[in-house]
Amino acid sequence: xxxxxxxxxxxxxxxxxxxxxxxxxxxxxxxxxxxxxxxxxxxxxxxxxxxxxxxxxxxxxxxxxxxxxxxxxxxxxxxxxxxxxxxxxxxxxxxxxxxxxxxxxxxxxxxxxxxxxxxxxxxxxxxxxxxxxxxxxxxxxxxxxxxxxxxxxxxxxxxxxxxxxxxxxxxxxxxxxxx
Numbered sequence: 001x002x003x004x005x006x007x008x009x010x011x012x013x014x015x016x017x018x019x020x021x022x023x024x025x026x027x028x029x030x031x032x033x034x035x036x037x038x039x040x041x042x043x044x045x046x047x048x049x050x051x052x053x054x055x056x057x058x059x060x061x062x063x064x065x066x067x068x069x070x071x072x073x074x075x076x077x078x079x080x081x082x083x084x085x086x087x088x089x090x091x092x093x094x095x096x097x098x099x100x101x102x103x104x105x106x107x108x109x110x111x112x113x114x115x116x117x118x119x120x121x122x123x124x125x126x127x128x129x130x131x132x133x134x135x136x137x138x139x140x141x142x143x144x145x146x147x148x149x150x151x152x153x154x155x156x157x158x159x160x161x162x163x164x165x166x167x168x169x170x171x172x173x174x175x176x177x178x179x
Contacts, residue, residue: 003029006143007107009099009117010034010063013051014167017159018152019118019145020059028143031112032056035066035102037073038095039172045070051166058163066102073098080175087171088126095173096133104138114143121147121156124171 006023008030010016016032023030034052039045045068056063076098080091100117107115115138120127127146134142147153160167170176 001027003027004114005112006030006114006116007103007110007112008032009103009115009119010052011036011099011118011122011172012048012168013055013165014156014160015118015121015147015153016052016055016156017059018155019121019147020055020061021155022145022147022152023116028114030061031110032061032063033066033103033106034063035099035106036172037067037069037098038077040070040174040177042068042070044168044172047166048168048172051160054163054165055159064106066106074174077173087124087176088129091173091175092171093129093133096130097137100130100134100142101137104134104141107138107141114141116143116145118147120145121152123148123153 004027006028010032020030032052034049036045039048049065053063077091077094096119103115117130119125120130131144
């Protein structure tokens with residue numbers, strides 16, 4: 001049976017390896033899409049992109065880089081600049097929505113029937129929230145997931161150590177960097 005194509009939004013290299021393996025187990029063949037206008041500063045963005053490309057080379061899947069639209073992202077989340085919300089609040093919901101909407105649009109442009117994200121692999125991310133947003137954007141074309149299950153995040157950490165991948169210590173946005 002031929003694998004189904006899926007566009008995989010990639011947040012970082014660490015979360016990607018176990019997600020790609022899980023998708024392949026479920027008969028999907030991913031094309032990676034690195035779109036993260038939230039990541040600050042630009043040097044951090046480049047480190048994460050480099051790690052994502054390294055994973056794509058190791059696991060042999062295509063990776064597309066989206067535009068680094070940090071100014072656009074900043075304007076969209078500006079209303080939350082003074083809020084001291086914990087990760088997972090309204091700013092994060094909007095950030096997920098921005099990235100998943102771009103992934104959905106890219107999947108349509110590339111004629112790929114399904115899309116999903118590595119975001120749910122992180123123990124700091126709410127899979128129910130991510131899935132709700134993804135379904136709201138793409139309906140049945142969004143593959144709901146909780147990639148942290150069955151040691152998904154742990155497997156990603158092990159993979160990153162084995163291949164000496166860059167591992168970040170914050171979600172990426174300027175607000176999380178300040179905390």
